[in-house]
Amino acid sequence: MKVMQLTAYENTLASQLSGGNKRKLCVALALMGGTNMQFFDEPSSGVDPIARRFLWNAIQQGVKLRQSSVILTTHTMDEAESLCNKIAIQVNGRFACLGSVQHLRSKFGDGYRVVIEPINNLDKDATMLQLITKDYQNNRPNIIQEITKHFGNIYIVDDMHSGKIICKFPLAGFQFHQTFHFFQEKLQKELQLIKDFQISQPNLEQIFMQFAAQQTIEEVVQKKESPNRCHVVALCGNDEDD
Structure with a gap:
């Protein structure tokens, strides 16, 4: 009790x-x-x-x-x-x-995701729309060019709402240490193109939903x-x- x-x-x-x-x-x-x-x-x-x-x-x-x-x-x-x-x-x-x-x-996951936050070059009084647009105009081509040069042709998603760039890496052949080193040492410290980044795998809920989607209408x-x-x-x- x-x-x-x-x-x-x-x-x-x-x-x-x-x-x-x-x-x-x-x-x-x-x-x-x-x-x-x-x-x-x-x-x-x-x-x-x-x-x-x-x-x-x-x-x-x-x-x-x-x-x-x-x-x-x-x-x-x-x-x-x-x-x-x-x-x-x-x-x-x-x-x-x-x-x-x-x-x-x-x-059962679909690989790794790297969420990138580009460097913001505008002043503090800029609106959110200006921040997003300027970030993408200034840094996005250079970021994508460096990523493509290093990793080849990977899948890249633009999140215009948050101003972030999302890269999807296949699970096969993914090397966590080398990937982390590239984004931290090359893009963040040397070229100063990004403010922050995060590497993650699909969560358990996403995997659960994949299995739930396997059910066919006939079985139901x-x-x-x-x-x-x-x-x-x-x-x-x-x-x-x-």
């Missing part, structure tokens, strides 16, 4: 608890048995962000103290990534993949189910990536 912060409700019927406190009570009942394996079905569904983080911490502490394992289903990618070291994505009742978050990113019609039948099953264990 103390761990779940439910002592104030010890004389209250479970049916009279709020949704968040009912979730806390359910998690407490699952953890108090001290079993080697617990199963949770969307444990933080319907609770506010603070209560959600609290439940995640409680589950993690229970696993750590008892050296137990947890299997949970969720539609919240943050929950799966925060709680578990193995994640399986289920599509139409079948497992489509199984592995760590990094394994899923490497195997045959099963008479909603198109959103893609689930994440997250596991705390040592299973092999697949």
